[in-house]
Amino acid sequence: MSGLNKEVQRAVKAAVHPLGFSATRTRGIFIQKRGEGAFGWLGLNDNDTDMPRSLNINPVVGAGHERVLQVLAELDPDNGEYAPVISQNLGYTMPEPTYRTWRFFRDGGVDATAEDLAANLTAYGEPFIAQWADWGRFSTEIETTDLLHEYTRCVVIPVVRVLNGRLKDAFEMVEAELARVAESQDVYAMFYRDEYAVRFRARKW
Known part of the structure; x- marks a missing residue:
């Protein structure tokens, strides 16, 4: 330095x-x-x-x-x-x-x-x-803010929803994002499918 x-x-x-x-x-x-x-x-x-x-x-x-x-x-x-x-x-x-x-x-x-x-x-x-x-x-404004990067939005918001007692809404968001990136092979899509969503589904909420 x-x-x-x-x-x-x-x-x-x-x-x-x-x-x-x-x-x-x-x-x-x-x-x-x-x-x-x-x-x-x-x-x-x-x-x-x-x-x-x-x-x-x-x-x-x-x-x-x-x-x-x-x-x-x-x-x-x-x-x-x-x-x-x-x-x-x-x-x-x-x-x-x-x-x-x-x-x-x-x-x-x-x-x-x-x-x-x-x-x-x-x-x-x-x-x-x-x-x-x-x-x-x-926990309310995170849903609509434009300050979240598009690759961060569906990682952060489901966690916030769970912590606010909205487990069903959280899983719906994860499943919707999985459907959206199903055919994509970019780094984010592979991370979301193979790592984030796998861990999200397996975690004991």
């Missing part, structure tokens, strides 16, 4: 700590425990094309629920620890939603830029996290 990258990680860690975010073992990933198994998530995607003069950071905010991840870990062992179920570029949570990066310069101002990132996280990222960390809203 470059010296500037280390400085950025240090500065952001300090800036978001008052918000309850703690660094994880994975560089650039911060977790905010929110109680009842919910957590906020902050990921720092970096673009080093301007190195060593500057480093662009694309912050992504998200939220997850440990009970969802515990089940997903059984159904999809590649699902990462504390991976957010829902995430969004911080810039898209702001009043003029667009892709945004924060540029950190080697020659100075790293702490000030980190503080600006944290201020925007507080003002705009926190409400986004709070919305999706609330189980009642999460």
